[in-house]
Amino acid sequence: MEVTRVLIVDDDAMVRTGLRMVLSADPTIQVVGEATNGQEALDLTRNDPVDVVMMDLQMPVMDGVTATRQLRRRPDPPAVLILTTFHLDHYVLEALAGGALGYLLKETAPQEIARAVHMAAAGDSVFSAQVTERLVSHISSRESDPQTHEARRRLARLTERELEVAEGIAAGSSNASIAADMFMSEATVKTHVSRILSKTAAENRVQVALLVYQARRTS
Structure with missing residues (x-):
């Protein structure tokens, strides 16, 4: 059974714990680590590659947009899924433009979170067309x-x-x-x-x- 290796990146410990519990319920997903900011994510994945990085956007030290761009420049980079609490946020657009495969609202149902991880690992995009269109219109x-x-x-x-x-x-x-x-x-x-x-x-x-x-x- 092929296992998808996931790194959770969020400065909120409760969010990390909740995501770990949700993902650990799927036997084909392994949470291999947690990071509290983008720099930690870069450091943790430098010598220990993962399949999917679940990335918060606004974090201290290094934000998720910058970390996403740097991760995606690496050879054989992991898929990046953005975690956000907002439907309309210009940081989401920047992260998508920087190579993220999609985004999830933090209140997304558990089964949908696991499904999104599998989709990202397979190289499929994860996004809501309606929300993305509203997001672009909102920005300009x-x-x-x-x-x-x-x-x-x-x-x-x-x-x-x-x-x-x-x-x-x-x-x-x-x-x-x-x-x-x-x-x-x-x-x-x-x-x-x-x-x-x-x-x-x-x-x-x-x-x-x-x-x-x-x-x-x-x-």
Whole structure:
């Protein structure tokens, strides 16, 4: 039985204890350590690799955004799941742009937390399309925003079909759902997704979704 190794990073001891209890109930998940800030997370994973890091955002010494960026620059980096208490928080956007595979609200149901860990370990994105779209809109809706123009420029590299797939990703659809909606095989969708990631220089599906939402901004 393959076990997913998890590091919990949060400066709140109660949050760490609660997450450890939730994850330890799943025999295929092993919590291998806890850290109280981003620097500790970097130190703990330097010589003892893990599969998934569950990362709080606002912590002393080093915040979760900075730690996420540094972790994702490493060779064979772990997947990072952001833990947040807020639906609308610009730190979440920064962490997603920095390579996090997704985010969880701290009040997420236990079974969903374990499911999200398994999804992240498999390389799948974990995010709520509705919350992410509201988050982007909350941060800025200005037509002159440089990020809006940059997002549109990167998406302009896509073919019409690839753009339709990107819209499906932004809606939170799986490859299977996109394939059914667009009357194509999953293999074809996977090919489109690979080309989208390459053409837009996005690291994962969440970053593709962010580009789509940023490109939609209007004055």
